[in-house]
Amino acid sequence: MLSPVTDADGAPFWEYAARGELRVQACADCAEPRFPPRPCCPHCQSFASEWLPVSGRGRVWSYVVPHPPLLPDYAARAPYNVVLVELADAPRIRLVGNVVSGPGAPLNSCDPGGIRIGAPVRVVFSGGLPQWVLA
Template sequence: MIETIPLPTTHDPVDRAFWQGCKDGKLLIQSCRDCGHVQHPPRAMCPVCQSMELGWELVSGKGTIWSYTIPHPPLLPAFAAIAPYIVAVIVPDDFPAIRIVGALADPAGGTIGGITPDTVAIGAPVNLTFIQLVDDVALPCWFPAGNDGLPEKEKQQ
């Protein structure tokens, strides 16, 4: 558990379903019921057709690392205890137009961090996990898929 971590507001009508989904172990992406556009983070209106008729689509929980960074030093003191940790931009397999920012986490440890930088690469497959921060907030995080998380082309080199 990270002490004094800034927590999201989970009762905002724009993203309440997103946070409820996370609490229930489901990652949801907002979609427009009029034009089909998908978007993340959630917004009150579709940027394509300006519709406010928005719904939610379930994400499979599999994705690819599009980019990543290791914050040095952590920007907020609350994160110093888990440093170094990796923050990645993930492309979900079933929603390739979306980018989701999230921490990499060791699912066995139940906390952010625990993933070493040498097991992470752009293009590496990842799987979804959730880290419970407090009773009503579970944070979607990712961990390398397979033994080392490296793309097949890098395993063969």
């Protein structure tokens, strides 16, 4: 399995995820949420930031089902999906992940034929990794 590569700006995202919390970085001055995390607000150029909890609800903005898998380590898991989820309470933020049948379920646990653009999803966590289930 791939592991997230953390940096100083993104490390809190993964720390919260390891606790089962979905949080996004936001500007502490103008309150604009942003992802990926970065040191400076792209809207007001402030360097002040905070991590705000979000509901974990969203919708599938886009998705793909790789055929064949692009990474050899994922061949046994095919077919699997990769989704881009637009967060309900921060619609300018879109997170990459997978739709699974439930927390801890394998990547190929959700029939790709059941995924549609606009489908409502909610976050679940497996080993500190945010994943999505159809809501």
